[in-house]
Amino acid sequence: MRKSWNFSPYQTASLERLLQRLLAAFERNSAALILPADAKALYVRAKRPADIATLPAAALQCLQYVPLKDGDIAICNDPFAGGTRLADVSLVTSLTIDAPDESFDLLLAVRIPFPPRMTLSGTLEAEGVRIPPMPLGNSGRLNREILNVISQAPLAPADFTKTIEATVTRMETIRRALKASGRDPNSDLRKSVCRRYLQDCKAACKTVTSRLTLGETTVTTNLEGGELLKLRLEIIDDKVIFDFSGTETSSTMQMTELTTFGACYQALCAVVGHELPANAGTFQLLEVHTPARAWINAKSPAATTRGAGDGMALVSSTVLKAFARMNEAYRVGASAVSACRVQFVFADGRLFSDTTPGGTGATRECPGLDGWNLWLDRDTEALPTESAETSFPLMVKSVTPRAGSAGRGRWAGGQGISKSYCLMAPARMTWALEQVNEKAEGAEGGKPGVGCEILVQHEGGHGEKIKLATQGELDLRPGDIVRVHSGGGGGFGEPSTEENKSV
Amino acid sequence: MSCKLGLSVGESFAELASADTTSHDSTSHGSTIDPVRWFLPRRNLTEGLREAIGARLAQGGQIHVASTLAQHAFRRRMGAIPAFLVTTGFEHWLGLQGPVLPETPSLQPKRTGRPLNEDLIFGISERLRGDGSVDEALNPADLEFLMSKLELLKTKTIAVGLLHADKNPQHEVLIKNYFHERGFTVYCSHEFSAGESVGLTAETRGELDRWLKTIEAAYVWSALTDLRQQIDDALTPNREKWDIQFHSADILRYVAKAEFAPAARNSQTCPYLHLGLERFALLLPDTKSIPGQPISQSNGKSSGQPSIDVTALHPQTLAVQPTSAIEHGFWPVPLPTSSARGFEPGPMAFGKSLQPTVLDVLFALDRLEPIDGVSTLLNEKSRARIFETLFTLAKGIPGVTSIDPRAIALDLETTITDLLNNELVLHSLSGEIRLSGALARSFAPLLEKRRPDLRFRLIEKAEWAEARACCIPMESR
Numbered sequence: 001m002r003k004s005w006n007f008s009p010y011q012t013a014s015l016e017r018l019l020q021r022l023l024a025a026f027e028r029n030s031a032a033l034i035l036p037a038d039a040k041a042l043y044v045r046a047k048r049p050a051d052i053a054t055l056p057a058a059a060l061q062c063l064q065y066v067p068l069k070d071g072d073i074a075i076c077n078d079p080f081a082g083g084t085r086l087a088d089v090s091l092v093t094s095l096t097i098d099a100p101d102e103s104f105d106l107l108l109a110v111r112i113p114f115p116p117r118m119t120l121s122g123t124l125e126a127e128g129v130r131i132p133p134m135p136l137g138n139s140g141r142l143n144r145e146i147l148n149v150i151s152q153a154p155l156a157p158a159d160f161t162k163t164i165e166a167t168v169t170r171m172e173t174i175r176r177a178l179k180a181s182g183r184d185p186n187s188d189l190r191k192s193v194c195r196r197y198l199q200d201c202k203a204a205c206k207t208v209t210s211r212l213t214l215g216e217t218t219v220t221t222n223l224e225g226g227e228l229l230k231l232r233l234e235i236i237d238d239k240v241i242f243d244f245s246g247t248e249t250s251s252t253m254q255m256t257e258l259t260t261f262g263a264c265y266q267a268l269c270a271v272v273g274h275e276l277p278a279n280a281g282t283f284q285l286l287e288v289h290t291p292a293r294a295w296i297n298a299k300s301p302a303a304t305t306r307g308a309g310d311g312m313a314l315v316s317s318t319v320l321k322a323f324a325r326m327n328e329a330y331r332v333g334a335s336a337v338s339a340c341r342v343q344f345v346f347a348d349g350r351l352f353s354d355t356t357p358g359g360t361g362a363t364r365e366c367p368g369l370d371g372w373n374l375w376l377d378r379d380t381e382a383l384p385t386e387s388a389e390t391s392f393p394l395m396v397k398s399v400t401p402r403a404g405s406a407g408r409g410r411w412a413g414g415q416g417i418s419k420s421y422c423l424m425a426p427a428r429m430t431w432a433l434e435q436v437n438e439k440a441e442g443a444e445g446g447k448p449g450v451g452c453e454i455l456v457q458h459e460g461g462h463g464e465k466i467k468l469a470t471q472g473e474l475d476l477r478p479g480d481i482v483r484v485h486s487g488g489g490g491g492f493g494e495p496s497t498e499e500n501k502s503v
Numbered sequence: 504m505s506c507k508l509g510l511s512v513g514e515s516f517a518e519l520a521s522a523d524t525t526s527h528d529s530t531s532h533g534s535t536i537d538p539v540r541w542f543l544p545r546r547n548l549t550e551g552l553r554e555a556i557g558a559r560l561a562q563g564g565q566i567h568v569a570s571t572l573a574q575h576a577f578r579r580r581m582g583a584i585p586a587f588l589v590t591t592g593f594e595h596w597l598g599l600q601g602p603v604l605p606e607t608p609s610l611q612p613k614r615t616g617r618p619l620n621e622d623l624i625f626g627i628s629e630r631l632r633g634d635g636s637v638d639e640a641l642n643p644a645d646l647e648f649l650m651s652k653l654e655l656l657k658t659k660t661i662a663v664g665l666l667h668a669d670k671n672p673q674h675e676v677l678i679k680n681y682f683h684e685r686g687f688t689v690y691c692s693h694e695f696s697a698g699e700s701v702g703l704t705a706e707t708r709g710e711l712d713r714w715l716k717t718i719e720a721a722y723v724w725s726a727l728t729d730l731r732q733q734i735d736d737a738l739t740p741n742r743e744k745w746d747i748q749f750h751s752a753d754i755l756r757y758v759a760k761a762e763f764a765p766a767a768r769n770s771q772t773c774p775y776l777h778l779g780l781e782r783f784a785l786l787l788p789d790t791k792s793i794p795g796q797p798i799s800q801s802n803g804k805s806s807g808q809p810s811i812d813v814t815a816l817h818p819q820t821l822a823v824q825p826t827s828a829i830e831h832g833f834w835p836v837p838l839p840t841s842s843a844r845g846f847e848p849g850p851m852a853f854g855k856s857l858q859p860t861v862l863d864v865l866f867a868l869d870r871l872e873p874i875d876g877v878s879t880l881l882n883e884k885s886r887a888r889i890f891e892t893l894f895t896l897a898k899g900i901p902g903v904t905s906i907d908p909r910a911i912a913l914d915l916e917t918t919i920t921d922l923l924n925n926e927l928v929l930h931s932l933s934g935e936i937r938l939s940g941a942l943a944r945s946f947a948p949l950l951e952k953r954r955p956d957l958r959f960r961l962i963e964k965a966e967w968a969e970a971r972a973c974c975i976p977m978e979s980r
Binding site: 271332371384389 | 591592593594595596599603605607608609610611612613614630632633634638666667669709710711712822832833834835836838897900903911914915917918921922925926928929930931953954956
């Protein structure tokens, strides 16, 4: 190589920027590069925290079951083969980097989030079509027969074929760019630099985590159904240990062990206040222990859609609680956990799925944010109203901040959102809420936010609003109105006396 | 002999060039002037323009103006802030959908790009269905009530964003007519097509995109009116001898047009790397990037307001910018950030700032070629301070006891060049790449060294690409 770098971090940072820029081309999709020879994640661009550890795992699972040569493509969505939930489909392709001095292989993995199907049955198959690791194409060409078979399955996502085709085209572009970069004699895309990048990441990450307070603490949280989530957080010299021993099983909330890892990782990133690179180098600093049969270590054929949403948020929120107990600098008002997901399945089979994010907790320096899920996937962004109304027989009547939902304090928490839907055709609604009764706590004297709820007003029901249970299914008729109120974030600091008087 | 001039007004710099300049020697061409650039915080647009035109003021001519005001007006809330009328129930919708930063998990997320304060957003009782049919008719009595509120706010510009107005604009048209008759300038969302917009990600479509564009237009109209006033002042007392044409909000659109259009006719298109003082961008010769005629333009003499084009194409902004700050992040070495800091307080080389930027690295290493209007701003004494700051930023490198600040600057220079090259890699570019912009000459040797397999060619008068390109739409019409 031409470069005479004075300091190794410049070379590894430059490699990182190259990978970052190339994978950014996938926009909303998470993407990852894996060194198959070492079975290590080289770079993960996780748009959603659930993908941090699961996407590299899915790529390696595909490689294990599908002999991938340069340009071959594999597909899978099985949560128990490196996935998160059935709606999240992974595509994996292999590429050989023909560098002037050596050649080496990479796996390029991309995850496509389709609208998730939520069920209360607790079984995986009810949530969609399950795709184990299987070949999908050779030399950049798709096997359309396989694609057609999957897309014609009864619970296959809408626009499946079109979306996969578009993503494969983009993967091919990035694959070509990576190969071209490998041929460039001045490029940093070299096996030796990749390996040093992982070492440098680990070292740099250790510098960051060494500022954490050493010690240990145990915190607990309860699910809406009463099941326990128990975490012992221990910070020693070069490790952050998340031990979930004592966490119970749950019939309604399930998530995979690797999704739990992602939840811990994102909470750690939030605490250290840095964008830690997600790769095998930095992953080594975390140790996550999840007991067998606990809801955070679900086994096939458990349904994982709720776990990959509200479950993740609950774990991250609990991890933050543990950090705050060890060091008051991390004390903030808690954020509303539930994404308040509701789905309407219309008579023709169309699935409308939407979330209503709650408020975030206030911090020492600023109030919380209205309607933003701190811990959840970025795909919880609501659909544009016009798109929803054009594609589905419903009207969104209003979307407003939920007055009075924020926890009071020196800084108030973020407000939840009130969203109303009016059905224009019969539909079956499914919903599941979390933290209805256990509200987002305030910090340092701040008050808790108001919990979430869903109300239904039936057409011809004389305006009576019926509050729904925390989860369930309900048949709706045209004219019925569904009001979703997400929870508010916790406040920070004692509310002012003036405010107390007025309240 | 009258002049035809291109005036490019950026956030911090303005540049003026003749459309038909073939030489910088003004004495040889009666209809041309020396191209000139000036730093707006030191000399305002009126003064700079008057001085640049000088004795030709009385001769008159044409001035083609393009400005990045569209981007800045929105972000910096320049001009008069408009009121926004929206379907009742969605008064907060735009604000709630603003991008949240940082993108990574943070305990203090912040929503950015909120276009308006909520007290300037008003709900209108009306509703259209997804197919454009009327669910709830607009009640004109509501507009009278709203009129009194707007009068109290003393706003004269209104943006209107109603749901599904693109399918049925009748309610928006009613509102527009009502307020237009009462002296308001009204922009309606059905007048704007879908596509990417400032402050929204590409995947966020639908009403939000259209509404943002409508608000942008309202902001920009006001800001452009101020701009036009400054130009009018500069041309006084010979204003009537000058024809002023306002063009697209994005100057780079014209840089692309100026170079792509003739090349496309010969089937010889190649990508452009624009390395301007305020912005680095890549322009690709595909159908999306080749602009057609300006969507709207108006003659300054005949029209009451300058037309604007906020639907201009979006050249791809690069991950490194001329004023990207050099900071210490996760890595234990100083590195350039992705966002531009602009020229307030400016690079350290200008003598006021304490934080080095990409421009400072080039200046410290003596790589900056002379740039008209910039060279005089550079303070030689600041070179030592830049190295000193880089030394301080690099002090934390573990295991390194002796640091040579020049070596750090050289590593940074390589990193900056790599960041530019990443864009070329992403698009698998090969063959010839044309360079334009005031910094193109400074970067050309670095790029040639980094990518010897590519041919980098400076376009004619690359330094003045932005001002010269302003005249192109009229010439090619």
